[in-house]
Amino acid sequence: DAGVIQSPRHEVTEMGQEVTLRCKPISGHDYLFWYRQTMMRGLELLIYFNNNVPIDDSGMPEDRFSAKMPNASFSTLKIQPSEPRDSAVYFCASSFVHEGYEQFFGPGTRLTVL
């Protein structure tokens, strides 16, 4: 398996623009997580899904953030409108609970909002 795939790897945009980050989990995994990493706040959970259903979105910072998982092999994290303080590395991770709790991280998307 290729592991968790994220795109784009780097995104530079201007304040006010819409940003869409994409994630393909490991085939067969039933959990998908979105995390954000910044120097100030470290690694923080934004939202996670189980079998494509959002379970906990309490980490989503504002209504500007939304996430969807239309099927088992694809998820998006959208920011609209984007702000400079959204600049961070966004990681997607997936796991298969029946094989343990290990979460496998994707390579991340480095987002810069100017």
Next chain:
Amino acid sequence: GENVEQHPSTLSVQEGDSAVIKCTYSDSASNYFPWYKQELGKRPQLIIDIRSNVGEKKDQRIAVTLNKTAKHFSLHITETQPEDSAVYFCAAMGSGGGADGLTFGKGTHLIIQP
């Protein structure tokens, strides 16, 4: 919600010596405690994990200990090598029938001095 504290933030040791990183958590219901290693510009990768029904786990030069009563867990690396230089994160996961999002500590920058 869960809160994870990690110390120290930076640790410098001589090559061949041991390194110890400590974490505490707040939610007594947490039952899974992974440790991730992150090299600069890379994704977090699991190096070892422990569940709440186990007090200690070892994998070659790496070991983790858990004290549920004190809500404290530690990472021990023996015979450190230059390739051990990285940022290490501890994390805790809540209870429940399935998986949950991880709450991470702020990280420890481990520096191995030659």
